[in-house]
Amino acid sequence: MGPGPCLQESALDMSAEKTPPTMSIAYRRAVPDDTPACLLLRGRTRENAVSVERLAARGITLESWRSAIADGSLPGHVATVGGEIVGYCFGERRTGEIAVLALLPDHEDQGVGKTLLGLVADEFRELGFARLFLGCSPDPTMRSHGFYRHLGWRPTGSFDDHGDEILEFHLA
Numbered sequence: 682m683g684p685g686p687c688l689q690e691s692a693l694d695m696s697a698e699k700t701p702p703t704m705s706i707a708y709r710r711a712v713p714d715d716t717p718a719c720l721l722l723r724g725r726t727r728e729n730a731v732s733v734e735r736l737a738a739r740g741i742t743l744e745s746w747r748s749a750i751a752d753g754s755l756p757g758h759v760a761t762v763g764g765e766i767v768g769y770c771f772g773e774r775r776t777g778e779i780a781v782l783a784l785l786p787d788h789e790d791q792g793v794g795k796t797l798l799g800l801v802a803d804e805f806r807e808l809g810f811a812r813l814f815l816g817c818s819p820d821p822t823m824r825s826h827g828f829y830r831h832l833g834w835r836p837t838g839s840f841d842d843h844g845d846e847i848l849e850f851h852l853a
Contacts, residue, residue: 704762706793708800711757711769716747718766719759719783727786728823755780758800760793770797772813777805779815789824795832806852813852816845 711719720743724732736742749755750771757771768784779801784794805813814837817825834848841847 706767706788706791707761708758708796709761711750711759711771713747713751715759715766715769716743716750719769720746722766722769722785723781723783725785726783727789728825729818756801756804758797758804760784760788760797762788768793768797770794770801772801772805774805774808777810777813779813782815794828798832802850802852811852812849814847814849816841816843817848819844819846 720733720736723736724730746755750757754774755771756774757769759766760768767788768782770779770782772779779798782794782798784797802813815829815834817829817834819840820826829848832850834850837847837849839847
C-alpha cells in the first residue's frame with residue numbers, strides 16, 4: 682500500500698536498506714490496543730522525542746489516546762515490522778490537523794513516514810477535507826522541516842503555542 686496521490690514524490694534518500702530484506706513493512710489502520718506501543722515509540726524517535734511523562738503533562742495519556750482512537754476522533758495508521766509498531770501517523774478528525782507522525786530511527790529513509798502521512802491524508806480527503814495542517818519545527822536543520830516542505834506542505838506564516846510553524850497542505 683503506497684502513499685496517497687496527494688503527496689508529491691519524495692527525493693529523500695529511500696535507498697538505505699535499514700529494515701532486513703526478510704522483514705517487510707505492513708501498514709494498517711490504528712486500533713485502541715496500539716496505544717501503549719505508540720506512547721512508548723514517541724519517546725524513541727530521533728528528533729522531537731516526547732516521553733510518556735511529557736505527553737501526560739500535555740493531557741495525552743494512555744486512556745485519552747485509546748479513547749480518541751476508539752471513538753474515531755483521532756484516526757490514524759501504523760507501520761509494523763514483524764508485528765511490532767515502528768511508526769504511526771494520527772490526525773484530528775474535527776479539524777484536519779495532522780497531530781503526530783512518529784517513526785523509529787531504524788526505519789527512516791525508507792518511505793515509511795511518507796506512506797503513513799499519505800494514508801491519513803487520503804482518509805481525511807474521504808472525510809471531505811480540502812486542507813490539512815500541522816505544526817513543524819521552524820529550524821531548517823531538523824529533518825521534519827525539509828520532509829514536509831518537500832512533500833508540498835507550505836508555511837502559513839503562523840506559529841502554535843509550542844513555537845512550531847504551522848504548515849498546510851491542500852488536497853487535490
